[in-house]
Amino acid sequence: MGTLFRENIERMAGYTPGEQPSSGASIVKLNTNENPYPPSPKVAEALKNFDPAGLRLYPDPMGSEFRAAASMEHGVDLENVIVGNGSDDILTIATRCFVPEGGKMACPSPSYTLYRTLAAIQGAACVEIPLAADFSLPDDFAEQAEGASLLMLPRPNAPTGTAFAKDAVKRLCARFNGVVLIDEAYVEFADDNCLDLALECGNVVVGRTLSKSHSLAGLRLGYAIASNEIVSGMMKVKDSYNVNAISQRLGAVALGDSEWLAKNIARVRESRAKLISGLLALGFDVPESHANFVLASPPDGDAQRIYMRLRDEGVLVRWFDEERVRNYIRVTVGTANEIDFLLEALTRLVPQGERK
Ligand SMILES: Cc1ncc(COP(=O)(O)O)c(C=O)c1O
Numbered sequence: 001m002g003t004l005f006r007e008n009i010e011r012m013a014g015y016t017p018g019e020q021p022s023s024g025a026s027i028v029k030l031n032t033n034e035n036p037y038p039p040s041p042k043v044a045e046a047l048k049n050f051d052p053a054g055l056r057l058y059p060d061p062m063g064s065e066f067r068a069a070a071s072m073e074h075g076v077d078l079e080n081v082i083v084g085n086g087s088d089d090i091l092t093i094a095t096r097c098f099v100p101e102g103g104k105m106a107c108p109s110p111s112y113t114l115y116r117t118l119a120a121i122q123g124a125a126c127v128e129i130p131l132a133a134d135f136s137l138p139d140d141f142a143e144q145a146e147g148a149s150l151l152m153l154p155r156p157n158a159p160t161g162t163a164f165a166k167d168a169v170k171r172l173c174a175r176f177n178g179v180v181l182i183d184e185a186y187v188e189f190a191d192d193n194c195l196d197l198a199l200e201c202g203n204v205v206v207g208r209t210l211s212k213s214h215s216l217a218g219l220r221l222g223y224a225i226a227s228n229e230i231v232s233g234m235m236k237v238k239d240s241y242n243v244n245a246i247s248q249r250l251g252a253v254a255l256g257d258s259e260w261l262a263k264n265i266a267r268v269r270e271s272r273a274k275l276i277s278g279l280l281a282l283g284f285d286v287p288e289s290h291a292n293f294v295l296a297s298p299p300d301g302d303a304q305r306i307y308m309r310l311r312d313e314g315v316l317v318r319w320f321d322e323e324r325v326r327n328y329i330r331v332t333v334g335t336a337n338e339i340d341f342l343l344e345a346l347t348r349l350v351p352q353g354e355r356k
Pocket of ligand 1: 211
């Protein structure tokens, strides 16, 4: 019997998520850009008070409580917000909305590898446009993206941690003849954001998540902000009950605790500075990070060896066997203790003579 699958599904490789070791394992886990600190105590309180009797009913299909919290937080209308089961759900909805089968999506390279998987599932091509040597947008990016109907643009970018210049992004949105999804999964750790573009330009969607700065990766909650027209079109495509009742409730509480959020972001940024200076002292090349992770290349460029040796020492980081980033490890910003542990291990792994 031949394959039961659509040809594109048969041909494609699925997305490879970062490893999630069993919870009992004693491992310093710096591989999937989770936040090392617990979520807001108000979220813990809301979870304790959540009445399981409410789970008898389906959740609100429109996610109105959460959307109201997001619209308050960002000063936009409820109609400008759509909620998703993680921001990955938003990326999936956007792909289904804007990329026809046999059509084209575009994204920078290197960037989040899920984009190419979503294009493959859709039966579309993914045009991966090489970034400049410093991971900035090349001048002819818009020309290279021509013909694509959706451009996925992560800012800050993953896995590089760098942020494209905002004026270049703005020009790109004006020139691109399709929808630009600015994926701001890490934006709270950066110095600025592109929310204004979602409101000013009719073709821009900004994606956000509570997985990173809100320490809620396990909740699976993301959202997007765009024009009423775009949001109402995306609503037609999402699963009817795409966000469960617990996530909607806790997410609304989390968004309301901006004081806690500011502290959480500040401590990650502080630890990021410590991690970067430790890596630089060991001779690593580290592009400027605007996220809660850093990309770092060891002095001899053999990042795969470092990745494997760190693993032996009980530290999980990420290594991508991908052009342009093969010489780097990607390290999530952990607690101060986790960073010390990592830097001590690296001190043993990087020969003294090789340090700059
Ligand atoms: C660039 C980027 N976008 C989106 C996501 C998805 O985040 P989530 O589905 O947890 O909201 C990630 C996760 O690591 C990411 O790196």
